[in-house]
Amino acid sequence: MREQTEAMECAEARDHFPAFDQQTFPTQVLEHLKACADCRAELAEYRALEARLAGLAAVDIQPPAWLFGVITEKVAETARRRAAIYQARKQLENVTTPIGEHRVAAGSALGLAVLAGAVLFGRSRRHQRVGGVRAA
Amino acid sequence: MDVPDSIIKACQEGDQAAFEELIRLTHASVYSLSLRIVGNPEDAAEVTQDVFIKLLRVIRQFRGDAKFSTWLYRVTSNVAITLLRRRSRRKIEVRMEPEDWSLLPAAESSDPAVTAEQRSLRVRLDAAIASLPMDYRTVVVMKDVYGLGFDEIAEQLHIQEGTARVRLHRARQKLKNMLHDELAVG
Ligand SMILES: [Zn+2]
Numbered sequence: 234m235r236e237q238t239e240a241m242e243c244a245e246a247r248d249h250f251p252a253f254d255q256q257t258f259p260t261q262v263l264e265h266l267k268a269c270a271d272c273r274a275e276l277a278e279y280r281a282l283e284a285r286l287a288g289l290a291a292v293d294i295q296p297p298a299w300l301f302g303v304i305t306e307k308v309a310e311t312a313r314r315r316a317a318i319y320q321a322r323k324q325l326e327n328v329t330t331p332i333g334e335h336r337v338a339a340g341s342a343l344g345l346a347v348l349a350g351a352v353l354f355g356r357s358r359r360h361q362r363v364g365g366v367r368a369a
Numbered sequence: 370m371d372v373p374d375s376i377i378k379a380c381q382e383g384d385q386a387a388f389e390e391l392i393r394l395t396h397a398s399v400y401s402l403s404l405r406i407v408g409n410p411e412d413a414a415e416v417t418q419d420v421f422i423k424l425l426r427v428i429r430q431f432r433g434d435a436k437f438s439t440w441l442y443r444v445t446s447n448v449a450i451t452l453l454r455r456r457s458r459r460k461i462e463v464r465m466e467p468e469d470w471s472l473l474p475a476a477e478s479s480d481p482a483v484t485a486e487q488r489s490l491r492v493r494l495d496a497a498i499a500s501l502p503m504d505y506r507t508v509v510v511m512k513d514v515y516g517l518g519f520d521e522i523a524e525q526l527h528i529q530e531g532t533a534r535v536r537l538h539r540a541r542q543k544l545k546n547m548l549h550d551e552l553a554v555g
Contacts (some may be wrong), residue, residue, distance in 0.1 A: 293476035
C-alpha cells in the first residue's frame with residue numbers, strides 16, 4: 234500500500250488539480266505533491282489561474298457611450314407605462330354597481346388613465362432629455 | 370461595484386433619480402458580465418438594458434441577506450443565459466474573435482485598487498475565456514469570476530450540479546493550458 238502511494242503517477246495526481254481546493258484532494262495526491270516538484274509547479278499554475286479569475290470581476294469593460302442614455306430612457310418609459318396601467322386598474326377597481334353606470338364609469342376611468350399616462354409621458358420625456366445631456 | 374445602501378433603499382421605494390444613479394454606478398459591471406457570457410457587444414448591450422428593466426420589477430425582492438453585487442450578478446447571468454438559450458435554439462451564436470477582446474478598453478471607473486498590470490492581463494484572460502465552448506464559458510464565468518454558487522448555476526443552466534462541476538473542471542484545465550506561459554512565471 235505504501236509503495237503504491239509513492240508510485241502514484243503524475244497524471245493521476247494532476248486529475249485532481251482543477252478542483253483548486255487542496256482540502257478536497259485524496260491523501261495519496263497530497264503525498265505525491267510532497268515528493269514531486271513538477272506537480273507542485275503544476276498546482277501553482279492552477280492557483281495563479283484561480284486568483285486571476287477571481288480578480289477579473291473587478292475589471293469592467295467599457296460599455297459603449299450611448300448605452301447609459303438608452304437604458305435610462307427605456308427604464309423611464311417602462312416605469313411610466315407601468316404607472317399608467319396601475320392607475321387604470323385602480324380606477325377600475327373603484328368602480329361599483331349598477332351595470333349601466335359601471336360601463337360608463339369604467340370608460341371614463343380608462344380615459345383618465347390614458348390622460349394621466351400622456352401627462353406622465355410628456356414629463357418623463359423632458360426628464361430624459363436632461364438626463365441624456367448629462368450623460369453625454 | 371459599490372452601491373450605497375441608501376440608493377438601493379430609495380430604488381425600492383420607487384425613487385426615479387436613485388434608480389438612475391443605480392444605473393450609472395452599475396451598468397458597466399452588468400455589461401461586462403453580460404459580455405463575458407454572451408460573447409459579443411451587441412447582445413451584451415441588449416442584456417444590460419433588459420437587466421435594468423427587470424430590476425424595476427424585482428429590486429424590491431432584494432432583502433440584503435446577500436451582497437447587492439452578488440444579487441445583481443445573479444439577475445444579470447439569468448437574463449444573459451435566457452438570451453443565449455434563445456440564440457442557440459435558432460442555432461446562432463454570434464461571438465467575437467478572441468483577439469478582438471484587445472479592442473475593448475477597460476472601464477475608467479473600475480476599482481482604484483485594480484493595477485495597470487491587472488488591466489493588461491485582463492485582455493488575455495478574457496480572450497482565453499471567450500475561446501472556450503459556450504457550456505464551459507458560462508460555468509467558469511459565473512463560478513470563478515463572479516463567485517456564484519453551484520446550486521444557482523445548475524438551476525439557471527437547467528443542469529445537474531455534478532454536470533456543472535465537470536464543466537468547470539474542464540474549463541479550468543483548458544484555461545490553464547492556454548495561459549500556461551504566463552501562469553508559470555508567477
Ligand atoms: Zn508528479
